[in-house]
Every structure is written in structure tokens, then in C-alpha cells.
Amino acid sequence: MTTPRAVSVFRRDGYCVMPGILTTRQIRRWRGLLARHLSLTPSSSDRTGPYFLWPALADDADLRALYEDSGITDAVRPFLRADLDLPAPEVGQLAFTLPPHPHHPGAPHIDGLTPTEDDGRPGTFTVLAGLLLTDQNQRDRGNLWVWPGSHLRTAAWRHEHGADALRDAIPYPPVELPVSLQVIGPAESLVLVHYLLAHNIGGHFGTAADERRETVYFRLRADGRCRRWREAVTNPLLEFTTSAPDDSPGAVNDGGR
Numbered sequence: 001m002t003t004p005r006a007v008s009v010f011r012r013d014g015y016c017v018m019p020g021i022l023t024t025r026q027i028r029r030w031r032g033l034l035a036r037h038l039s040l041t042p043s044s045s046d047r048t049g050p051y052f053l054w055p056a057l058a059d060d061a062d063l064r065a066l067y068e069d070s071g072i073t074d075a076v077r078p079f080l081r082a083d084l085d086l087p088a089p090e091v092g093q094l095a096f097t098l099p100p101h102p103h104h105p106g107a108p109h110i111d112g113l114t115p116t117e118d119d120g121r122p123g124t125f126t127v128l129a130g131l132l133l134t135d136q137n138q139r140d141r142g143n144l145w146v147w148p149g150s151h152l153r154t155a156a157w158r159h160e161h162g163a164d165a166l167r168d169a170i171p172y173p174p175v176e177l178p179v180s181l182q183v184i185g186p187a188e189s190l191v192l193v194h195y196l197l198a199h200n201i202g203g204h205f206g207t208a209a210d211e212r213r214e215t216v217y218f219r220l221r222a223d224g225r226c227r228r229w230r231e232a233v234t235n236p237l238l239e240f241t242t243s244a245p246d247d248s249p250g251a252v253n254d255g256g257r
Helices: 004-015 026-038 060-068 072-079 150-161 163-168 229-234
Strands: 014-017 047-055 092-096 127-132 144-146 190-194 199-201 213-222
Touching: 004 014, 004 072, 004 144, 026 092, 026 213, 047 150, 072 127, 072 190, 072 213, 150 163, 150 229, 163 229
Parallel strands: none
Antiparallel strands: 014 190, 047 092, 092 213, 127 190, 127 213, 144 199
């Protein structure tokens, strides 16, 4: 499922798309869970654009079971150093984009800068893992936007200014950004995004009759991340392996290139 090429793409670009992670049955179960949450906490009838729900895995046995059944941890682990464990996340983000929402993001952000953790440190994590539950092979269907390679430029800026400068770098540090692109991939795919990568949510240029975009995100923290966050945001590849352990079958989608 994970190949040396996937690791290389992730290290270089700060993200990669891995198709074929979910089966049709798993997608159906995931979408059923999202529909249930949306029925319990619906958006306003006239709302368009992004809409997020944040269920805790500890409070939702179905969400916890689906996370475990989807094999996300097994898919992500080969990207990390072998000595790092990857605990299950505490919270999931159910991300909808309701059309029509003709919008292109002007600037990126980093997650967790506001609000901060209780002790004042930014809410950093290791990798953002997103399951695509609807087809995003077309652009402008709520696709995630990324600025490839920005995780390396941002870490260099933090190395110069100190890790604590991250607290004031809202929404994103003042670095020269590469050209942005939209992440594309079929439903069934897993998108992995480095914590420091510049990113933002895009618009949905469809009509009200078109399918809404559905993605589930998990913010995964390698064990000990909270203790070494300063080192991790100045050395962006600190928690990641240099190569995959084998060349097992699998495909990597360049996700927009």
C-alpha cells in the first residue's frame, strides 16, 4: 500500500494521495455516519460552503470502529520513524462543502495556531489524514488546496526565528510561497498532509443539485509530539522515515500535479 515513492513524494511536497484505501462498503458506512451526524446537527437550510462537525472518538463507538476498520494507522505508520508509535486521534473532523460556493482561497493557513492549547503552545500534530468519501477527481468540487513544498520553507523560517515564533505566525508565516494546486483523487483515497504544509479549503463551483463534498480528517500525533514540538517545527522531517520498509504494491497519486 505504501511504497518508497510515496514516502519520497510526501517528503518533497508535504502531501500525497493514496487511492484504493477504502472499499465501496466502507465508503457507504462512512457516508452513513456523516449523514447521521448531519441530521443531528444540521446546517441552516440556506447555507453553502464549508460546514464542519467535530465528534470525539471516545463518544462515538461507530466513528471509533470505522477509524480502526479503515486501516489509517497502518497506512500512515510506514511514513514515520520506526521508533515512533501512532496513537489513535481524539477527534475527527467531518468536512462538508455545500454547493454552490464559487470561491478560490487567497491565502493558506496552519492548523492549531488559534485557539492554542491550554498551556499556550500551538496545537501542532504530525500529519493530517483525510479520507475522500466523494469523488474529487474534478477541480473546484470542495478540493483541498495545498502549496507543495511549503513545509520545508516554513521550517527554515522557524529555524531562523525560533519555534515560538509560530504562535504569532497567523494564519501562515511570511515566507515566499510556491504555486498552489488543488488536491484531486477518487472517493476511496487517503490524503496525507504534513502539519506545516500551507493549505486551505477550496470552493465548490457546482449547483445546488450537485453532490456535496465529504471528507473526514484526523489530526494524528506521533507519540511524544507534545514534548518535541519545537524541534519538529524547525526540522520538518524529524518524525518521518527516509524510505518505506519495502516496495509493496500500491499506487501514489501526485494529487493535482
